[in-house]
Amino acid sequence: MAYAYFSGRDDYHFDHQEITHMDRNQLTKWLKTPVKMGHKYSLHAVYFCTGCGIIEVPPVITARWDAERFGVIPVATPRQANLFLITGYVSVKTLKAIIRTYEQMPEPKFTVGFGSCPVNGGMYWDSYNTIKHLDKYIPVDGWIAGCMPRPEAIFVAVVHLWTLIDKDMADGYKRYRKDYKAYRANQEQLFGTLEWPPLFPIGESK
């Protein structure tokens, strides 16, 4: 298969029965859980195109694979977004921008790493300047493995994200709030000192 998808969580099992299928037109669900449904079917994405992944994005959002069918559209600023898609390797300098952008997104927010490089470094596994595991610095809700994944992989990721949202398992932002101390420590261990103040009061995280 041209792609594989797995969650950022260990307790999520790849199972075709469990996967949520398109239920946008079921009014009862809308009345029961409007917030979940809203988040599922209006994923406004920030495409953080760090590397080769940039090539896969244009076909996804234009006429070939029209992502807008599912309400997935790119937006201009992270303030307006709730999906953070990191496509390609992450160098140390880029990580700074990624952390800042992630912290500027309003909650709830979902992160998806696209390609092998953010997963574990991929072909840059021993590079002197590429951080290997993105989820040491910001929480990641799902991965799309492959080098490069096909554009369809993004839609598979979106479907899995629906499932995660349905099961309340897309909780990256909650983990970030909970373990903020650890994340901040990791970031500072890499960069030395960060020039922006902590997002949450450090003492609060337990």
Add this chain to the structure above:
Amino acid sequence: MSLDLLLIVAFSGALLTYVFGKISSKMRNAFGVVVSLALVVMVALLYGQTEEKIFYFGFLNLPLILRTNMLAWFFAISVSALGLLCIVFSLSYMKGRERGDFYYLMMLLINGAMLGIVFSGDLVSFFIFWEVMSWSTFLLISYNRGKALFAGMKYIIMSILGSVAMLIGMLSLYATYDTLNIVTLSTLISSASSGYLLFLSIIFCIAFAIKNAVMPLHTWLPEAYAEAPSPFTAVLSGMLTRMGMYGFLLIMYVMVGAARVLNLGPGLFKFNYILAWLGAVTIVIPTFIAMLQNDAKMLLAWHGIGQGGYMVLGIAFGTSLGVAGGIFHTLNHAIYIVLLFLSVAAVQYRTHGERDLNSLGGLIKKMPIAFIGGLLGISGLIGVPLTNGFASKWLIYKTLILEGSPFLAFAALIGTWGTILSVFKFLHNMFLGQLPEKYQDVKKSPFSMQLPIIILSFAILLFGILPGIPLKVINAIGVSFGFESLNVTFWGIASDTGALNTINIFAAVLVGCLVVALLFKIGPKATPIAQDDNYAAGAPVPKDKYHYTVDFYNPLYRMITPYLKDFIDAFYMKLAGWTQSLSNGVRRIYTGYVGHYVMYIVLFLASLIFIQLKWSPW
């Protein structure tokens, strides 16, 4: 309450303030406030009275007459009230500045002189008070030396020209009718030839147009406003310049009378029609020049000129709506321009006299009261509904449209849109945007500065939501001019060709805001973050590296700048240069050698003899 007592209080109060200043500054401040407060009370007690007092000082055996009526009261109350507010504001603004006694003396003197102008019932006392006002204004404009001195020079020269014009008119009137009593004159003039009336109107209107800064006689105003001490600039812009409006009303509708003045002159070139067009020009051009200013007070000064255009346009158009709108706009303009200048003064007071819009910014969190003052002030200046500027502008627009002169209406409306651009730049560059590092620890303005700002902001909203309150007085004035009475309600004008009902708008806006606020409350509460935590492509926004409201309207500037130079001012400057060189040439005659003088005398006698021999005229 008698008028002479009022004026005695005004002038003696001014002198006593100066004397007390020599003793202690606290006493001086207290006494100044008390005097101006007393003036407000006394004027307020005059409401609705019509009395006339005649004094014979044996001055060219001309009587000095004081009289009051609705028009005079209307101007007097705004003069005294705004004067009081500016004095209160000055208390902390002038603290620790040199020549404070002189400042207060002049402020109170100008106050009294303006009261004298509006209460004087004959042209002699009118002229005397007018001169007192002009000269003390000159002294205050050049209060801080340097550029201010030059501005004051410009002002006093043009003001003297105006006075000369007025004097000529007075002399001709005296020669013709042998009296300068306004009431008597108004009855006598009605039988005069229209040519003479045209001459009178033009000669007087030159004087008043200079004071009211109607184009092309506006050039003294920008520097004068910019350089004068800020609280006095408020008085200058709010009331003193508008004495010109009082003069216009006096000559056009009191002396000549509406019936005659509205059809002076031939055909299309009627006197009032040309005046209206001058008003329109005065609206448009200064508004667009104001857009190019980077100096807060300069920007407001150009708007002072532009708004004066609305008033002239209103009263010159000569319908009951128009005149009412013109007079009402005088009051409204006084309120919001004073408010704006006081806000600027408050900012200056805290930022060490910083006036340059490009080096201010982000002061909203530091000086909220000043910001509210600025916001309401510009809303009034634009004429946003529910602020006072809207009501008066509405009257003017409506009459312009319905009387079928859409081009004048277009000039007025487009002036408004130019105003929006420049005043939003004013507000944005001062209070919004990026807070410079050096203003991180700016404190709130002291209470004696906040009080006038709060009162004026309240007044703007009050007259905007209930314009009927002043409109009742103004309607009485219009009726006294012989216009038909307007159907004034508390919340506007009832009419079948489009009514104004501000209370509806107010209710709608209120309810709308409440509903939207409730809608806003649906979502989770927003997290407050620092001002500089912005999205700039993942990079931090550099602090103090740059100020991105510099050249706020750069694309527009590039288009319109070439057409917006103050050609008139340049012309006057050149004229002044020529005059100076000419008089230098004349001065060369006085060489100081006795021989030369003897030679002049000999030549003169020789020419006399020659003439006698040739034509033998004697």
Add this chain to the structure above:
Amino acid sequence: MVMHVVEIIVSPLLALIIGIFFLGLSRKIMARIHWRYGPPITQPVIDVIRLFSQKAFSHGMMFNLGIILSLAGSFVLILFLPMGNICPLSNSGGMLVILYVMLLAPLGIALSGGEAANPNVSIGISRKLIIALGYEVPLLLVLLTIMTRYHTISIVEIVRIQQNTTWALLDLPLLLSGIAYILILPAILGVRPFEIVQAPQEISSGPMAEYGGPFLALATIQHALSLFIGIALFVNLFLGGAGNPFTFFLKMLVVFILVLFINAALPRLRVEQAVKYLWRWPTLISLAGMIIILIIRR
């Protein structure tokens, strides 16, 4: 009296529904023009629901008040616009009030965005004000022409006269003004080629750059309402309003789809280019229209 209250409640809701519907329709039609399937027509509703559930960031008091003021201004403006036979505030100031209440929306957005010291926001605000000055010149000329022609400043009167006689667009002396209005309609609605204010590719959606969560939801609603207002004004002034809300809606739909095609077909102009264009042809045409009206009245 009860009828009046009902109108006051109904007309903003109707406007809101129509505006949101237009937003969805525009996305669908644009997608089809791009040979895409496109989102469902209810997508804006989904977006708004989602946005209301997010926890936004606020830069201060003015940041909240400005957006509220702007949306409230749009709601108030709708009360002045006759929608078919519904016009709650018919005689409270007429056209002039409409002209000025149109200010509140951009002013509120500008104040709100001003407190967030974001460079993109400042650029967007200045662009918005410049383009507004650009299209106000011909717009004012057109409105003054109509008010002079029908000799009233009340828009309800204008609609009534057109209902009795004929559409202003078909009324020959006003034809030029109508053409001028059509030329500036994209600028009023802020669609391409005049999508200068919130150019997402250039200045990351300008004044909206710092909005997220409920703020963006309110901004979206405000955008929908502004679409409604711009088109409703045109329908009222030139297409003779309507007898009942339904025909009114149909007329609006036609105009809106026309505007959408323009939007899909054209690229974006620069600010100077836009202002130069607006001050050249539409202004000249509307000026000619006004002169014609003046000659006729003499």
Add this chain to the structure above:
Amino acid sequence: MNDSLKEQLTSVFTDVKVFIPEEDRIVITVEKEAVLSVLSFLKNHGYSHLGLISCVDWIEEKKLELVYILSAYMQEDESYHDKERTTIILKTKISREKSEFLSVTPIFVNAEPYEREIHELYGIHFDGHNRLTPLFLERKYETPPFRKDFDTRKYVQDVFDNIPFVEKKAENK
């Protein structure tokens, strides 16, 4: 043409080795003292475009080799001259321990970013360069990362692998 240039070079300069591996390519090897003069000579002869400066680490012979790639701009649109087709590769070697060299920014202004990059990645100090500030890298490296003796694996283990997974950290607490 190339031969004529070769003759000129050999005639003017003493210690240059010029050889032509293939058509349109000239490889010049000079001592590091002569680099600036040869570059200015070539520039005066029309090869006024400095395409690239790169660096090679010859760790066995303890040398760092700097490579300057020059070419000429097209004179007219219709046709090439073979001069414009030619690419000149100028090589010089400097010592690895005392890695210092002269900046060529006086001759080619656009050499500035190239030299900053080489300074950052190979640790060569260029005299006469006005700002040798870091260009790409966020972190400080004790041995410049493009030198052959820079142990990437070890560095990665020390820096990136030492940063713990947040989940594990949370468990440990």
